[in-house]
Amino acid sequence: MGLIAACLCLTMIFSGCVTRSQPDPSGTPTQNPGTGSQFVSPGIVDTIHLAGGDYGYPTPFQHYPRGPGSFKMNLIFDALVEKDDKGIVPWLAEKWDIGADGKEYTFYLRKNVKWQDREDFTADDVKFSIEYVTAHPPVSGADLSAIESVTVIDDHTIKMTLSQPIAPFIYQLYSFKIIPEHIWSDVSDPNTYSAPEAVIGTGPYKLAEYSKEHGTYKFVANENFWGPTPRVKNIEFVPVSDSLVSFQQNEIDFTGLSPDTIDMFKSDPGVYVFQQPAIWGYELSFNENKNSILKDKAVRQAFAYAIDRDELVEKVGRGAGKPGSMGILPQDHIWYNENIPQYEHDANKAKQVLADAGWKDSDGDGIMDKNGKKLSFTLILASGEARIGELVKERLKEAGIDVTIQAVESKSRDTKLKQGDFEIAINGYGGWGGDADYLRTKFCGTNFGMQGASHGRPLIGYQNDEVDKLALEQLKETDTEKRKQIIYKLQEVLAEDVPSVPLYYTASYEAYRPTVYDGWMNMFDHHEVTHSKLSYLDRTEIAWV
The missing domain is CATH 3.90.76.10 (Dipeptide-binding Protein; Domain 1)
Structure with missing residues (x-):
């Protein structure tokens, strides 16, 4: 809504x-x-x-x-x-x-x-x-x-x-x-x-308690808050081992649900269940600075064809989500351009794109370049994203692309992303529904004094002059409709170039x-x-x- x-x-x-x-x-x-x-x-x-x-x-x-x-x-x-x-x-x-x-x-x-x-x-x-x-x-x-x-x-x-x-x-x-x-x-x-x-x-709540060791917080209403009256006097964040179990036992008052647990509450008139918009997503990021093979657009496009994003929605998201769009903006974004290349899952198409770019299929040993170097990558992901990684690896293998998975703790993964210590990586984060200027902070190589995002430039090593041009045009365009059309065009260019692969957006x-x-x-x-x-x-x- x-x-x-x-x-x-x-x-x-x-x-x-x-x-x-x-x-x-x-x-x-x-x-x-x-x-x-x-x-x-x-x-x-x-x-x-x-x-x-x-x-x-x-x-x-x-x-x-x-x-x-x-x-x-x-x-x-x-x-x-x-x-x-x-x-x-x-x-x-x-x-x-x-x-x-x-x-x-x-x-x-x-x-x-x-x-x-x-x-x-x-x-x-x-x-x-x-x-x-x-x-x-x-x-x-x-x-x-x-x-x-x-x-x-x-x-x-x-x-x-x-x-x-x-x-x-x-x-x-x-x-x-x-x-x-x-x-x-x-x-x-x-x-x-x-x-x-x-x-x-000046906000509506004051911090009353915080324990780093236990991960607990207590916020109390600011009695002198200038704005609307706080409807909750105390907000307490308490340790739980299982959010759903804690919700069932009335230890917490709000919980996330997986699709297979919704039925537990169908007959409970005291519980209200709702679905969020699909604007939190998982992305497969390329670091072209770490592996120059990724500078080949054909390789990146092959990833887009090889990975079955609908499968990720069904098998990982249990149907609660939408497949990633190569234009980056999700389908639930107000400026999503539906007229962009969709890259339907097709391992043979991935192989053909690589063959057209000079890569050779070695009939069982994977894709190789003209010097016999195998198309192989190390994939960094957080341990909680292992299932996503397994499915990505399986589909890429069908297209002749070899992947070795390195699972680490999520904070270690975030550090590697920040430092550029990865070839390809899976990361999940929010903000996909935000102002479309984040396309600039992620992919524009010419920032004109504007900061880039930690998961984008300069670590990603991506450069496209047309992306830079459009990204800076929309930044300065104060006419809303004209800016929207620039963002539509920018999505088309990004979808053609595949600087990263949005995997799926959770709902x-x-x-x-x-x-x-x-x-x-x-x-x-x-x-x-x-x-x-x-x-x-x-x-x-x-x-x-």
Whole structure:
């Protein structure tokens, strides 16, 4: 539902304000494969329990880069804008103006906002935060490198001037969390700063407890929060060995489900089951810097033909998902281009593509080049992705491509990806529903001062002049429809060139008990309702004007 409505976001980005009727407080989930019973909101609840796990100290600089870490931090720290199920909405900035040249942004900040230690929030904090995170990049913050100057006009007005028009600039500001100048101005190393003051923000929740050893967190409602009333007084993340079992035993109030466990709740009127959009995905990445054979487009296309992505959906995702698109953007993305090469599974077609490029089929010994070198790769993956790796290996073998699997712990896999210590790798992550500018951060070889993603340049070694041209054109195009057409063309070029292979996008099932809490809501571009700050707030109090 939120994905379709996200079309509004791209209009909102340039309007500076949002007009909206009050959202449905029951949130995004709308379909129950079980009884379909309707529930009445219990209003404010005392405590909800969610599955724990250590994702780092929830400051912008010390949480772990995986999604659950950033969204725990997001409960404490606010940005100028926020996301609901329809798009980008005003938050610490109640409105903004954009200059005719697309480079000047004037933000009008909310008044009477307090930090959690009762100090006043002002425009000086915003300016300081920009300067501080530029000098000390946070774990997963916004790309602010295009900001040329920042001018504080008064306590509640600030102007940012960009070096060039940046179409998704407002969208990017969601990831820019404001920190208090009076605390951080004397902190020289934010990566080691773990004092209690490090988790003081303006957000709706305060950190009450954190145990790295046990992976537990307790967040308590901020009694002085400037915005909508928190509907949950306490959010506790507790250790569980099996989320589903813990949910059945009422130890936690929300759980993910596999398709084969949905039937367990069909006759339970107290459990609400729903399916998320398919915007969390697995990808097979190529590192052309590590193995120059991967610079051959025919080899990459052969991977796309050889891997049976529908099989991955059925056998790994148990039918809950969609096959990867070679245009990178998933089918549930608002700007997905359906008119791109689909690369239906065909081992013979993979062999033919290689043969046309000069590779030889050695009749049982695999594909070799003219010098007799075998087409062989080492595949890095996390141990939890072993089944994906096995199926990928089997299908590639049918096409004459030999793969050796190296399974490691997930954090080790992430480190290898970051350092470029791999030939090919499987990685799963969210964000596939985000602004399409991520195609630039992943694949553009000319960043013009814009940062690339950790799983993209420069480690991937990929270079395509047309991709660079289109990626930079869409970045500067402030006309939404024109930008969309550029993104469509960019998907076509990427689908032809296959810089990576999206394997499949998951469409997970999740369950909760509405009699405990029913306020869950998707962000328009994200797959997990528990990650949404607005999920925990009384959205009937929100009226964007």
